[in-house]
Amino acid sequence: MENSPAQLIKEKLDLVQFIKNYIVLQPAGRNFKGLCPFHHEKTPSFMVSPDRGTWHCFGCGLGGDLFSFVMKYDNLEFGEALKILAEKAGIELRRVSPQEYKQFGLLYDINAAAKEFFRAELEKADVARKYLGERKLVPETVAEFEVGWAPNASDALGKHLINIGFDPADVIRAGLIAKNERGLAYDRFRGRIMFPIHNHIGKVVGFTGRILPQLDTGDMGKYVNSPETPVFQKSKLLYGFWKSKNPIRDAGGAFLVEGQMDFLMTWQSGMKNVIATSGTALTSEHLRSLRRATDRLILSFDNDEAGLNALERAIDLAEAEDFGVKVARLGEYKDPADAVAADPEFLKKAVAAAVPAPQFYFDRYLPPKADLKDRDYLAKLRLVLGKLMRMASAVERDLWMRELADRAGVGLETLQSEAAGLAEPAAAAPERSDDIAPAAPGAERQLTRRELLAERYLAAIVTAGDFTSDEDVIFYLPEAYRDVFEILRRGERHSPDPRLDERLNAILLVGEDMPPAELAQLKDQIRKEYLRERREDLATEVRRAELSGDEAALQKALLDLKEMPTK
Numbered sequence: 297m298e299n300s301p302a303q304l305i306k307e308k309l310d311l312v313q314f315i316k317n318y319i320v321l322q323p324a325g326r327n328f329k330g331l332c333p334f335h336h337e338k339t340p341s342f343m344v345s346p347d348r349g350t351w352h353c354f355g356c357g358l359g360g361d362l363f364s365f366v367m368k369y370d371n372l373e374f375g376e377a378l379k380i381l382a383e384k385a386g387i388e389l390r391r392v393s394p395q396e397y398k399q400f401g402l403l404y405d406i407n408a409a410a411k412e413f414f415r416a417e418l419e420k421a422d423v424a425r426k427y428l429g430e431r432k433l434v435p436e437t438v439a440e441f442e443v444g445w446a447p448n449a450s451d452a453l454g455k456h457l458i459n460i461g462f463d464p465a466d467v468i469r470a471g472l473i474a475k476n477e478r479g480l481a482y483d484r485f486r487g488r489i490m491f492p493i494h495n496h497i498g499k500v501v502g503f504t505g506r507i508l509p510q511l512d513t514g515d516m517g518k519y520v521n522s523p524e525t526p527v528f529q530k531s532k533l534l535y536g537f538w539k540s541k542n543p544i545r546d547a548g549g550a551f552l553v554e555g556q557m558d559f560l561m562t563w564q565s566g567m568k569n570v571i572a573t574s575g576t577a578l579t580s581e582h583l584r585s586l587r588r589a590t591d592r593l594i595l596s597f598d599n600d601e602a603g604l605n606a607l608e609r610a611i612d613l614a615e616a617e618d619f620g621v622k623v624a625r626l627g628e629y630k631d632p633a634d635a636v637a638a639d640p641e642f643l644k645k646a647v648a649a650a651v652p653a654p655q656f657y658f659d660r661y662l663p664p665k666a667d668l669k670d671r672d673y674l675a676k677l678r679l680v681l682g683k684l685m686r687m688a689s690a691v692e693r694d695l696w697m698r699e700l701a702d703r704a705g706v707g708l709e710t711l712q713s714e715a716a717g718l719a720e721p722a723a724a725a726p727e728r729s730d731d732i733a734p735a736a737p738g739a740e741r742q743l744t745r746r747e748l749l750a751e752r753y754l755a756a757i758v759t760a761g762d763f764t765s766d767e768d769v770i771f772y773l774p775e776a777y778r779d780v781f782e783i784l785r786r787g788e789r790h791s792p793d794p795r796l797d798e799r800l801n802a803i804l805l806v807g808e809d810m811p812p813a814e815l816a817q818l819k820d821q822i823r824k825e826y827l828r829e830r831r832e833d834l835a836t837e838v839r840r841a842e843l844s845g846d847e848a849a850l851q852k853a854l855l856d857l858k859e860m861p862t863k
């Protein structure tokens with residue numbers, strides 16, 4: 297454990313200096329303090345402890361070490377973070393940890409070698425370059441995004457990679473070759489324009505291959521993607537974000553398109569604040585990555601029913617995640633690539649004229665001067681109302697409710713009571729699909745009041761260094777904090793259990809200094825909070841027993857409730 301590559305990296309890189317590359321930190325006693333990069337705040341509650349090599353935010357509850365900081369900040373998997381930090385620390389992963397290198401590092405090297413191969417092949421393939429020319433993609437864009445060509449042969453890439461020394465099993469693991477039923481290896485990408493997919497720091501982690509039209513037999517799919525690997529997660533990666541991060545920041549918003557061609561043509565037209573999803577619908581994970589750069593999103597859509605439905609899902613997801621969303625209309629054009637090819641200035645005008653998402657819904661569902669008695673119209677009114685109710689910002693919701701009342705010609709109160717009727721289903725979490733990754737359990741959980749009190753209390757007794765007079769309060773602490781208390785009393789500062797370690801982290805960073813009278817007050821508050829929670833539980837139990845007609849349970853709960861101390 298002591299000599300693991302992660303440990304070695306943590307020893308080499310100074311956490312405070314490292315985090316200073318991302319945010320401003322001010323000294324605060326033995327620790328450092330700054331504005332949290334993971335939630336919006338005006339007063340700093342993000343603390344870094346150089347002694348422990350950890351960080352913690354008292355605002356949103358996130359915390360961890362060097363690795364978890366990088367993983368959260370850049371939305372990376374552990375393997376990616378390991379590779380990047382090893383490079384920064386000047387540690388060669390291949391040497392210190394052949395196993396880690398084989399699991400992650402090797403996949404980057406294989407993808408990089410494949411990209412070079414595809415690029416060299418494009419130079420030789422007139423037919424492929426002719427196609428790119430027809431799509432109006434200029435050589436500068438092709439070079440900048442390292443577009444290549446996979447020859448139409450079953451073993452071109454595979455043979456090349458094995459010749460330069462890679463193990464066939466690893467090339468299979470990278471998803472570049474596959475085996476057929478007879479066990480013969482063949483190239484996954486054949487006769488395709490190859491778009492490398494870079495992760496957010498610019499390393500190639502996979503590919504999308506588009507079949508050359510004249511080779512399209514219709515049985516392979518127009519687009520083929522690399523399979524998911526330890527370094528390639530489609531639901532997380534935004535295509536082009538490694539290049540467009542800063543333009544997006546500068547422009548104060550991101551233009552989201554669907555595919556690589558849309559991205560490249562948009563970029564080429566001079567609008568560089570663009571991103572694309574590759575081979576998947578927009579996910580919460582994508583939005584988490586994007587939020588590092590902006591919380592404003594401009595969407596467009598393909599002009600058909602499928603495109604409109606995909607657009608609606610993207611709008612609803614982004615609004616629920618508190619993004620400001622606008623919709624750009626493409627007029628008669630099929631998609632953004634099509635629009636730019638015909639008129640390089642078109643997109644800029646369309647984006648400048650983009651309408652807020654609620655306006656888009658009004659226009660789509662609620663034609664002006666509609667008959668209010670029409671059942672169909674009412675259903676649509678409810679649909680739009682439901683969408684407004686899902687908006688994360690209450691102020692915005694209120695604004696659009698007024699607008700909707702105006703538009704539909706009904707009173708605001710009528711609309712509000714209609715909304716109240718909808719409130720329950722609408723307030724439920726957005727529908728889970730496989731595209732939406734569930735939030736990590738426990739991540740960014742709000743602490744209960746009793747947990748907050750326990751945290752302050754333990755911080756105070758650690759500072760005082762006195763654990764003797766506190767036996768009486770232990771019983772009232774939340775369970776995890778009882779364990780933390782025991783760890784601290786033993787004089788330990790770490791726990792192998794990450795949940796407990798996270799709490800220790802928070803407590804040791806607070807270092808609360810309080811006079812004995814205040815400490816006594818805090819103890820009393822914890823006890824009262826415990827009793828309040830307990831009374832609430834019993835009241836719930838009483839209601840449950842009443843409803844289910846469980847007489848014995850009802851009597852017991854009532855008795856317990858009566859015996860509860862009132863003060």
Ligand SMILES: [Zn+2]
Nearest residue numbers: 332335353356
């Ligand atoms: Zn925070």
